Amino acid sequence: xxxxxxxxxxxxxxxxxxxxxxxxxxxxHEYMSWYRQDPGLGLRQIYYSMNVEVTDKGDVPEGYKVSRxxxxxxxxxLESPSPNQTSLYFCASSLTSNQxxxxxxxxxxxxx
Amino acid sequence: xxEVEQDPGPLSVPEGAIVSLNCTYSNSAFQYFMWYRQYSRxxxxxLMYTYSSGNKxxxxxxxxVDKSSKYISLFIRDSQPSDSATYLxxxxxxxGGFKTIFGAGTRLFVKA
Numbered sequence: 330x331x332x333x334x335x336x337x338x339x340x341x342x343x344x345x346x347x348x349x350x351x352x353x354x355x356x357x358h359e360y361m362s363w364y365r366q367d368p369g370l371g372l373r374q375i376y377y378s379m380n381v382e383v384t385d386k387g388d389v390p391e392g393y394k395v396s397r398x399x400x401x402x403x404x405x406x407l408e409s410p411s412p413n414q415t416s417l418y419f420c421a422s423s424l425t426s427n428q429x430x431x432x433x434x435x436x437x438x439x440x441x
Numbered sequence: 442x443x444e445v446e447q448d449p450g451p452l453s454v455p456e457g458a459i460v461s462l463n464c465t466y467s468n469s470a471f472q473y474f475m476w477y478r479q480y481s482r483x484x485x486x487x488l489m490y491t492y493s494s495g496n497k498x499x500x501x502x503x504x505x506v507d508k509s510s511k512y513i514s515l516f517i518r519d520s521q522p523s524d525s526a527t528y529l530x531x532x533x534x535x536x537g538g539f540k541t542i543f544g545a546g547t548r549l550f551v552k553a
Contacts, residue, residue, distance in 0.1 A: 369545060427473060434484045
């Protein structure tokens with residue numbers, strides 16, 4: 330089954346404790362992206378990757394890091410999480426950047 | 442002003458009604474247009490994808506794009522309680538590369 334898998338689905342943690350949200354896709358997609366979804370603001374892009382070893386900032390990259398060492402994986406790293414990063418996060422992928430994206434089921438992060 | 446404007450609702454209709462969901466946009470560089478459906482605790486899933494003005498039909502769903510008015514619509518015929526979800530419009534613009542911009546979403550409730 331074609332899918333985008335995120336882990337964990339839920340996480341409650343404390344300010345400053347580094348965390349990583351993993352994302353994996355099995356569709357051989359070149360383009361991958363991370364979004365955060367907040368009430369009234371919709372989906373905002375954090376980082377994206379056009380292909381292996383090619384990443385770039387989206388609209389709200391501050392406080393986040395990403396890497397793309399393999400085509401299928403695109404982890405999101407919060408080096409020093411803060412409460413304003415409490416949100417619902419989605420990983421997405423598509424064959425190319427001008428194609429509709431497939432989304433994972435989301436990771437709900439709460440930073441206390 | 443946001444690039445993509447979408448009424449957040451909520452929109453409540455009786456089962457069997459025709460539903461009309463709309464988005465307006467200001468950027469003439471948008472080339473591709475999509476509608477996603479998002480159920481609670483799930484990621485957005487693609488419903489419709491089009492790149493030209495006019496109508497595209499898929500079962501009970503019709504997507505309409507009017508590039509001259511910068512306006513897109515999604516019509517749902519014979520609405521069902523299972524259609525209750527948040528509907529996101531999305532548009533892809535070409536700016537060097539390609540970038541997807543999402544509306545904030547409209548919450549729809551279909552009452553049995």
